[in-house]
Structure formats: C-alpha cells, structure tokens
Amino acid sequence: MNLIEPMLPSYLDQSDEVRARFERIRQREVILEVRKLGKRYRSPQGEIEALRGIDFSVRRREFVCVIGPSGCGKSTLIRILAGLDKHTSGEALLDGKPITGPGQDRGMVFQGYSLFPWLTVKKNVMFGPRMKGEGHDQAERDAKLWLELVGLEKFADAYPHQLSGGMRQRVAIARALVNQPRILLMDEPFGALDAQTRAKMQTHLIDIWKNIDVTVLFITHDLDEAIYLADRILVLKAHPGEVQEVIEVPVPRPRTPGQFNSPEFRATKARLEALIHPAPEPLPEDEQAVKPHMIRFTDVHDNVE
C-alpha cells in the first residue's frame, strides 16, 4: 500500500484554511462538556463497565461524530446525553448545567425512526411544540416550516408507514429540530438506509446544519460517513468504552462526495481503520460449531468457475 502511495500525507497535517477553521471553532463557546463520565451496570454476566473516564467537549455549531467498534458504548454515551440513561460517575454538562433527564434542549434522532405511527407526518412534528404548551395553530405553523425545510411539506398528511425510510428519517429530523434544541443527538440515524439514500441524507444533513444554529453529535459505525460529516471524530475503544483519540478531520469544507478520494480523506480513513481495527472478532460459539462439509452434487465436468 505504502509502496504504491508513498505520498499519503499524515492525517495530522492540516491546510492553512482547515487550521484557521479549527481556530475559529475553538473561539466559540462550549455547548456540551463531558467530564470523566463513566457507566457501570449489573448484568447476568456480572458487573459491566460500559464507559470509563469519557472526556470531551463540543463547541457551538460543531459537528462531532462518535465512532467505535461494537460494544464500545457509543449508544450508551448518547443515551446518557439524551437523559434516557443515567451515568454512574463523572458529569455531563449542557451549557454548564448538569444533564439529569430528557429535555427539549436536546433533540434525538433514533436509528429506527421511532415516529408515532398513529400520527400524521405533520402531527408528529407538532408533538414537541404541543408538549411545550404551544397552541395548536402555532405548533402547526412551526411544523409546516420545518417540514418545508426537510422537503416533506407535500406529505404533511401522510402516515409514517406510507413513507420510505429516507423520508421517515427526514420527519424524525424535523421533529427533533422543531424544538430548536441546543444540540442534536443522532444515534446511527442512517444505519438502516440503502447506500444511495444514505448518501443523499448525509448531504441533506450538512445542508441543514449549515443553515441552522444547531450543534450535532452523530454516532455511526461507517468510517466514510464520519469523515464526510464531521469536524472532529471521537474514536472510542471497547471493553470498557474509553476515548482513544479525538481526530480533527483535515478534509476542507464545503464537503462534496468527490473528496472521498482526496489524500486527506484517505489518510484519515487509514488512521481510523488502524484505531478501530476491524479486528477478527472471535465468532460466537454456536457459529464456530457450523462447519459446512461440501459434497459435490453436480456432474464432475459441469463447472461454474
């Protein structure tokens, strides 16, 4: 690999433009601060440490991706930040205030969409404003505005089951954003989409993020997705989940799919691959027991390869 491409730069090299951009980000105020965050829980297998000493902060309008092998606790982390799970040590601060439970200052987008199937698209988006105590008309106006932003105003009266996966996730994004949260937490939101829709949604998400005062914390297991979207990537390692490295993505903005082959992109990806190590995970026992014994059922001369 290195013989063919001796010129691959280090992922730490940043162009002046990129360096200046990170400098500007560092000037902004901190929205989310996570200090020595840890999570232990009891399970039938004994006590498990899901997260240990997680330390990082996210600044206003920054796009941070969290990546890591399965079992690194990235979902646990985002659930703690959303207030759906409790941490057992350390603290998580949003605008300096500790997170104790779910709240409208944090929006969450789930992998499984989790739209309310009994509500139309519009009513799904109206859910947050209505909970805030807004009147029906005000909530409806808000919902229309955000549906327009995700391009679904024509589907306002459809039910979620009538939409495609990509469209459902757009509704979920609009539903989370209508509350104008300080931070948008996204838990592998595009994981269930096909490659084409996923690429479209990534571009769309960047567009939204560019135009709205929102900070994004985005969980993914797709390296390309992380590099394409993020300012910084938080790389976790598993058992227990710990921060391995925080990578400042050297790929300049605005991002385009054409950059997937740029040297900065490939260098970053190589680094991520080295960190995450698509390690040959030991197969579970029942999988190991499966040993196909191949018998020839066709004519000896009837070869396909």
Next chain:
Amino acid sequence: MIFSLFGRGADIDARKRTFLAIGSFLLPLLVWCLVSYAPFVWHPKVLVTDPGGVDYFQVDMLVDKAMFKDEVANMEQSHLALPVGRPSNPIYLPAPDDVAKAFYNGFVHPPKSTDVPSMPASLWHSVQIIFWGFLISSLIGVPLGIVSGTYNLVGRLNEPFIEFFRYLPAPAFGALAVAILGIYDGPKIAIIVIGTLFQQVLIIANTTRKLETTLIEAARTLGSKNLKLLSTVVVPGILPDLYRDQRILLGWAWTYLIVAELIGTSSGITWFITQQARYQHFDNVYAAIMTIGIIGFGTDLVLGRLGRRLFPWDRTQDRQ
C-alpha cells in the same frame, strides 16, 4: 396441483377468501341436511302417521324402529290394521327447515301470553346483561391493565394476585353473588365481570408492555412526561391492539352468559332455552342457540370493520 390448496394465507385472494368463508358455513349445514333429509343416513326412529290397530300408538308419536317393526309383525299376526309411519330422527335433532321456521316465528309471531318468554325479549335481556357486565369489567380492567403494563411497580403489585384469581371459576361465585346482590340481574352481571375482568387486566397489561420502548423514549426527548406520556403515547400507541383485545374479551363475556343467567332467577335467553327444552320444542332451542352465535359473530364482524376505519395506520390489520 394439490399443493396449491395449501397456500399460505397471503396467497389467497379476496374472492377466494369470501368463497371459503361461505363454504365454512355451508359445509356443516350440508351435513345437517344430509342427516335430516336422507332417510338412509341415520333416522333411528319412526314417526307414526296412522296408529292402525296398535292401541298405544298416536299420530305424531316417535317410536324406536325395532319397536315399530315388532308392532307391524304383531298386527300382521292378529290381522289388524297395520300402523303407518315414516323414518325420523330423534326429537332432539330437528331438521333445518323446522329450525328456520322456529327462527322466523320466534321473531315475527312472538307468543302473546306473558308466562311464556318470547325470543326477542329474552335476547334483549341477555344483551343488556352482557353490556353491563362488559362495561363494568372494562371500566376497571382497561385502566388497571394499562397502568400495570406501563409501571412495573404497579404490575408487580397486582398481577400475581390477579393471576391466582383468574383460575377461580367464575360460576363458583354464584351463590355468593346471590347472597350479596340479590336474585335478579345483579349476580348475573357480577359473574360476567368476574369471568372477564381478571383476564382483561392481564391481557391488556401484556399488550401495553409490547409497545416499542423507543416510542416512549422519543416522546421523552421531545418533552413529554408522566401522565402526558400515558395519554399522548402509551394509550394511542396500543389503541389498535387494545381494541382487538376487547373484541376477543367480549367473546369471552358471551361464553359466561349462560352460566350467569342460571344464577338466581333464571332469565334471558337461558330461561327461554330451558323452558323450550322442557316442552321439547327443540326447534326453538336450536333457533335460540344460533341467534346467540349470530349476534356474537355479527358484532365481532362489525367491530372488525369499524376497527379498520378507526385505525388507518395499523399495519397488522392488512394481514387479516
């Protein structure tokens, strides 16, 4: 070819399905007709149309085939007039047309005298018993089930007892119910409540537990909590399944009806049936039993249709 008959439910189109549904009713009817109208199938009795010389025979009397044969032989020997009769089924198996006539007469010409119960009046009384029993049971069972399914603490507190109680046969409480509630409709409604309520709480609690937790989590991140969460997410989320559960439970309530109506003073369709059976009007008995079936099945069909209207987002209904 033969395998195509065993296709999965989804492969059967709507027309075929209607055809099969009608067939499922026609088949038993066909068997009944065969037994009733084809003399060689069963007909163990003889209906006397002319007693001839037999002194104890009367017109319209049913006698055993063997006995009739003996008497014919006796009369031949004593050179008296031979009795005449035609093969017939026992009195407890009337022919379909007799039942149809009884059904028609029961509704169109109900008896005038007040000491004989009429079918429509008896049925109406029974329907009222079911209605009140099911309503009272639902008023307690549905909220309790939803709360038990939502809050683990509540569920753990009451479900073991309910689980125990539901094994106690409802009719066993009959005497107790009469002692407490008198002999009229009170104890009957109570039996239906006892028979339905405990199953209802457990079934609805289970349905509530099956609601996707991510829906509740999503609602919490959107600012919904406590009672709001219950009314805006849990209840609408389980509503189609709750509706289906209620339909099934209503069927169970009907199965307790007959036992319930025997408690205290017999009333409703049960009294009608026992009275008619006492006078050996079995055509009326069959007509009454079938009416119960028609009412039960009919309500369920209507409620099923209504459910599809009420819950257009419910995907599980497409598979029915």
